[in-house]
Amino acid sequence: MNSTVVTYLSQSKELTNAISWLTKALGFDASSLVAFVIFLVACLIVVGVMSTIGGLGTYAERKISADLQMRIGPNRVGPYGILQFLADGVKMILKEDIIPSGADRFTFMLAPFLCLVGVFATLAVIPFSSGFILADLNVGIFYLVGMASLVGVGVFLGGYASNSKWSMLGGMRGASQIISYEIPATITIISIVLLAGGLSMGTLIGGQGGMPQEWYLFHNPFAFVGFFVFFIAALAETNRAPFDLPEAESELVSGYHTEYSGMRFGLFALAEYIEVFVVCGVATALFLGGYKVPFDLGTGAILVEKLGMDEMLAKNIGQLLEMGAFFTKTFALYYVVIWVRWTLPRLRVDQLMTLCWKYLTPIAIFNLLGCAVWMYAFDGKSIYSLIFETAATVAGHH
Amino acid sequence: MFTNTLFLLSAALTLGGAIAVVYSQNLMHACIYLLASFFGVAGLYACIGADFLAATQLVVYAGGVVILMLFAIMLTGGTGNNINRYGLEKIAAMGNKKTYFFAGITAILASLIVLKIIANVLKDQSTTAVITANAPTVERIGTLLATDHILAFEISSVMLLGALIGAAVISRPRKERHD
Numbered sequence: 001m002n003s004t005v006v007t008y009l010s011q012s013k014e015l016t017n018a019i020s021w022l023t024k025a026l027g028f029d030a031s032s033l034v035a036f037v038i039f040l041v042a043c044l045i046v047v048g049v050m051s052t053i054g055g056l057g058t059y060a061e062r063k064i065s066a067d068l069q070m071r072i073g074p075n076r077v078g079p080y081g082i083l084q085f086l087a088d089g090v091k092m093i094l095k096e097d098i099i100p101s102g103a104d105r106f107t108f109m110l111a112p113f114l115c116l117v118g119v120f121a122t123l124a125v126i127p128f129s130s131g132f133i134l135a136d137l138n139v140g141i142f143y144l145v146g147m148a149s150l151v152g153v154g155v156f157l158g159g160y161a162s163n164s165k166w167s168m169l170g171g172m173r174g175a176s177q178i179i180s181y182e183i184p185a186t187i188t189i190i191s192i193v194l195l196a197g198g199l200s201m202g203t204l205i206g207g208q209g210g211m212p213q214e215w216y217l218f219h220n221p222f223a224f225v226g227f228f229v230f231f232i233a234a235l236a237e238t239n240r241a242p243f244d245l246p247e248a249e250s251e252l253v254s255g256y257h258t259e260y261s262g263m264r265f266g267l268f269a270l271a272e273y274i275e276v277f278v279v280c281g282v283a284t285a286l287f288l289g290g291y292k293v294p295f296d297l298g299t300g301a302i303l304v305e306k307l308g309m310d311e312m313l314a315k316n317i318g319q320l321l322e323m324g325a326f327f328t329k330t331f332a333l334y335y336v337v338i339w340v341r342w343t344l345p346r347l348r349v350d351q352l353m354t355l356c357w358k359y360l361t362p363i364a365i366f367n368l369l370g371c372a373v374w375m376y377a378f379d380g381k382s383i384y385s386l387i388f389e390t391a392a393t394v395a396g397h398h
Numbered sequence: 399m400f401t402n403t404l405f406l407l408s409a410a411l412t413l414g415g416a417i418a419v420v421y422s423q424n425l426m427h428a429c430i431y432l433l434a435s436f437f438g439v440a441g442l443y444a445c446i447g448a449d450f451l452a453a454t455q456l457v458v459y460a461g462g463v464v465i466l467m468l469f470a471i472m473l474t475g476g477t478g479n480n481i482n483r484y485g486l487e488k489i490a491a492m493g494n495k496k497t498y499f500f501a502g503i504t505a506i507l508a509s510l511i512v513l514k515i516i517a518n519v520l521k522d523q524s525t526t527a528v529i530t531a532n533a534p535t536v537e538r539i540g541t542l543l544a545t546d547h548i549l550a551f552e553i554s555s556v557m558l559l560g561a562l563i564g565a566a567v568i569s570r571p572r573k574e575r576h577d
Contacts, residue, residue, distance in 0.1 A: 032400065036400075095406065104424075106430075107427070110430065137452075138449050138535075138536060139449050139452075142450070142454075142457065143456065144472060145457055146454075146457035146460060147456060150461070152465055153468070156468055157430070160426065160468070172469075172472075178571070179465055182461070197534075
């Protein structure tokens with residue numbers, strides 16, 4: 001059985017007692033019912049928190065861009081303007097929902113939801129902590145790649161259905177860009193899978209440690225280069241600058257969502273900001289040690305040993321620390337994404353394709369080979385442990 | 399119970415999507431229904447514990463094939479109106495004698511094949527398939543691909559390479575020879 005949020009919670013005595021009590025009261029085995037309820041609540045929490053993060057992403061984008069351009073940014077709604085995204089949401093819901101007369105109505109209405117469904121489905125395997133992961137599938141990262149490609153379909157259909165030349169060009173650019181950059185991103189993911197020896201998020205993070213030298217980023221030189229390849233490809237896959245050609249406002253008005261108004265446009269924007277969080281989370285999980293915290297704090301073993309805490313309480317504290325580690329790293333990457341957007345100029349279409357097919361893909365394949373050779377030659381040891389061992393043997397001779 | 403619910407949902411999605419593909423007048427809509435059908439098939443794979451196959455179905459069909467089909471339909475202008483300038487339907491009518499004849503023969507053949515396949519199940523009710531525990535299939539598939547089925551694996555990769563080169567050759571702009 002895959003480890004899920006339910007398997008973590010079922011370690012506690014209270015839940016076991018509650019299940020047995022419910023089984024007596026209802027007259028049938030209540031464990032699957034309780035599991036269903038827990039999943040429902042956890043899904044609602046994840047979707048709610050992620051939507052808030054997506055909304056706050058728009059606020060962060062404006063505030064950081066304002067910082068970089070020596071402006072103040074939004075400062076009217078709430079303290080420091082932090083409620084600006086709620087005001088925007090209210091505005092979008094109240095706006096008239098316009099569907100162009102020549103639009104393909106069915107596809108036009110479906111496209112934003114396809115984008116949003118694709119992004120929300122990937123949240124099922126995002127490892128927030130070792131206990132709080134909705135489902136640690138055996139094929140976790142592979143499932144994530146598959147689900148994320150649904151966003152490309154949504155972007156393309158949105159551009160097609162609007163019956164507008166700007167939207168059409170934006171949609172075609174978006175789809176071609178997403179399916180092109182999926183290749184270097186996936187090959188880089190495979191090279192990390194090679195290091196970890198498994199596709200599930202638990203295995204991928206389990207091979208790393210809390211300290212930076214135990215991360216896959218510093219495992220070997222190929223993985224180090226791979227991180228940057230993955231990050232560039234992820235930027236392009238989420239249509240973020242400098243790869244925001246599908247919505248290049250200087251040439252395409254607003255790209256594939258030109259004709260969208262009101263909440264349908266809002267769903268596109270929300271999907272984009274949540275997707276940025278998801279790809280940053282994946283980069284964290286693959287390269288930056290994910291939720292790992294140093295000194296066995298994650299399992300709470302050290303708290304039980306030194307402070308004599310209750311085991312479940314120590315575990316819960318460990319989970320909170322792990323979540324803190326995961327979110328800190330992910331938000332740091334999120335900041336970099338926004339920073340890059342307001343720093344670098346946009347690429348041309350031919351430069352975009354040249355970068356993908358002539359540079360990133362060959363580098364990614366070379367990294368894959370390099371990782372395989374490294375695993376074979378050095379028995380899967382990281383460069384840090386190799387240096388450490390060599391130093392220890394050299395010191396031992398004297 | 400959850401597996402049964404999942405199975406019923408996936409089966410309904412697969413069949414409903416497939417029927418909608420056939421009955422849809424608009425090629426673009428048919429492609430979207432096909433996406434739904436592919437998702438249903440992935441759900442069916444997940445029901446029998448083939449997690450890797452389900453994820454592959456999503457990556458290959460939902461992510462790759464559907465987008466390529468959408469591109470192909472859009473670039474060839476397949477969504478234009480079906481009536482030509484003389485007011486006649488461009489798509490060949492389905493209801494003439496020839497189509498009924500061939501469709502009938504195909505249906506009989508297909509049903510015979512299906513009957514042959516499920517005959518054993520119908521004969522012996524006791525050997526119903528039992529879902530095995532959710533053992534990870536990735537490692538076993540990898541081992542089999544790299545050992546027993548290495549020849550098929552290599553042949554298919556060579557075939558894909560051939561298709562790739564062929565596509566590049568066809569789409570390459572030819573240099574006009576000036577003499």
